[in-house]
Amino acid sequence: MKITLKDGSVKEYQNEMSVYEVALDISEGLARAACAGELNGVVVDLRTRIYSDCELNILTFNDDAGKAAYRHTTSHVMAEAVKRLYPDAKLAIGPSIDTGFYYDFEHEPFSREDLDKIEAEMKKIIKENAALEKFTLPREEAIKFMEEKNEPYKVELIKDLPEDSEISFYKQGDFTDLCAGPHLMKTGAIKAFKLISSSGAYWRGNSDNKMLTRIYGTAYTKKEELNEYLAYLEDIKKRDHNKLGREMELFTTVDVIGQGLPLLMPNGVIMLQELQRWIEDEETKRGYVRTKTPLMAKSDLYKLSGHWDHYKEGMFVLGDEENDKEVFALRPMTCPFQYYVYKASQKSYRDLPIRYGETSTLFRNEDSGEMHGLTRVRQFTISEGHLIVRPDQMVKEFKDCLALAKYCLETLGVEEDVTYHLSKWDPDNRKKYIGEPEVWEETEGHIRNILQELNIEFTEDVGEAAFYGPKVDINAKNVYGKEDTMITIQWDALLAEQFDMYYVDQNGDKVRPYIIHRTSMGCYERTLAWLIEKYAGLFPTWLCPEQVRVLPISEKYADYANKVNNELVANGIRSSVDNRSEKIGFKIRDSRLHRVPYMLVVGQKEEEENKVSVRSRYLGDEGAKDLNIFIGDICKEIRTKEIRKIEVTEEAK
């Protein structure tokens, strides 16, 4: 048989071969590095036997699937170590993930000391270098096998597999685990690993189930790579918005005010206000009109909108229906308020589309464990908007919303950092949604077409839709890799009916409009958090709370420094003077620690020539520059919202 390798070369064999044997035949080094195989495009185990002509690619740690196998084997080693140390622990599942692997056990929570012990035991197992052997059992026998081992979770997993399936296991030494593979050949192949943390996790990801104890870990083939990763974990903590944002006095929280209720401080407000002015002006340019509607309403409104049935748990309700004549709730969204603005007068088909924008503060009663910094809060403000459109205008308007979103992302320099999602309903969970299946299929189809037409890469997520319609979610990851929705654009063909909204068409008939719910830059608090982490606090100049600091060499030049500062301020630049009686080195250090993008050093030389010595993170020490030229340059940078790229290093910070 002929085996065609990745580089195009062909190997010929008389007898059947395993993937590992082929690797070994190519070179010993490759065999050592081999983690899995890719046989005719399908990922397979190293033990998989090849009987006929095929294309084969040997996967190593450098391939995603190889990395997964490597780390998955590490998770088995960890499970064996746990079973050795804590024989009563029950095994649940232990897959590889992007950053490493985890394994869930039914066991008391593990302390850091426990993890250290487990690590030590893992090292022993690796040193023992047992071979991993694969074998299969018919389903019934497999169930029996795991029942005898007293592993109820494994039994449950096998019972979910089809009746006639052959169940595969991997055995290393005395440890056997239910597993589809692929796996490394021997435990000794694991070179560097670390157990990162332990926490609770529900069995099968369902909060009605028992909570198990999860251990997260990671593994690399080289000690240096592992150390690099661990250093990276330390490093990203420094850009964590929740730490940096407080340190930079952008926001704070106070115990007695409550969870999820951050206080925006003057520096943070400057940034939010810049964002808000920019977005509102941009929306106006794009044909939006603005509303300002109440932050609360009677429960009647939410009953009409469906929120009372579908979202009451998430709302702050004021009063209760038994004791109070009127029950109010703080608004969790702006939709129905803007619908009533629409309904306040009769609309003709000529009036449409109508694009309502509102910088809207919303309240959502998140569960206590969900709050986090600025990204998950109970009160927040979004660049909310609803477009009331004729069905024939829907596609164009939806595209325009996407274009606006894209423009916002580009301006902030984050367009590379997002993923697009078509969030669909879940046909198996009808009670979460209103409307008929046909409407859902149709609207989801429209959005899919639009995304495809615009050549936007996207994934389709089942069960992520709003209760009234499918949407495009634009998500971004925080420094820890957790994903949040930054922008959402929703297609709603249903709520106009609930609110009896209509327009009069050419024939004088009343027709239901369609509605687009959308944000242009989503939630301001969340965007601020994102920017802090993206730029590690070194924001584009137009967003910096402090853009320029004038640093006189000594108090003798205070007058000139003040004059320079006044010129800057008069030109709309956020500037201040450091008139403290400190040396220039101290002032520069202090400005940098405060992340001021431009420092203007002034002394005798500068005063005589009406110049300033510019120093900035973008340019280093640029030297003397005419004051007016500097003002012109920075005004241009601010006006055009230029993003000047810099390497974010310790040095730059």
Place this chain on the structure above:
RNA sequence: GCUGGCAUGGCACAGGAGGUAGCGCACUUCAUUGGUAAUGAAGAGGUCACGGGUUCGACUCCCGUUGCUAGCUCCA
């Protein structure tokens, strides 16, 4: 909401068989008037998150609450 961990001046941290607390930075004052990452000196600042309990005595031990945090679940 669930399972852990944590809580000492603005920030970052020490501390102790249970006998009411320290260092650095920041802050204030004084001296210094300097050319591109820290001038020197002095001073002020804390009910050791909050509420109970044990104790002659609790920041320290126990219980509860609140907040922060790692995950899980949730996020219309």
